[in-house]
Amino acid sequence: MRIMLAGAIALFALPAFAAGQSLIQQSTDSDVRLQFSQSWTCQPRKTCGKIRSCDEAEWYLYNCSWGGRLDGDSDGAPCENLCGSNN
Numbered sequence: 001m002r003i004m005l006a007g008a009i010a011l012f013a014l015p016a017f018a019a020g021q022s023l024i025q026q027s028t029d030s031d032v033r034l035q036f037s038q039s040w041t042c043q044p045r046k047t048c049g050k051i052r053s054c055d056e057a058e059w060y061l062y063n064c065s066w067g068g069r070l071d072g073d074s075d076g077a078p079c080e081n082l083c084g085s086n087n
Helices: 002-018 054-063
Strands: none
Touching: none
């Protein structure tokens, strides 16, 4: 009976996700960005040559005290070799 009840609850919760709703509400303010890492950490410090994706570079930019160093030309885009340029 408990398994059936849990399954019924899961089925009723499913339409909320199917409609595109999220459990996490992100801000549209450009100064506030919620970023979730996969296995990234601010230690040790990384350089663009050791970063594998633009998503990872952006995570470091917004979440690590040294992340600003990844944006060498201060255009808001880290690691231009991965993310391109905002100019």
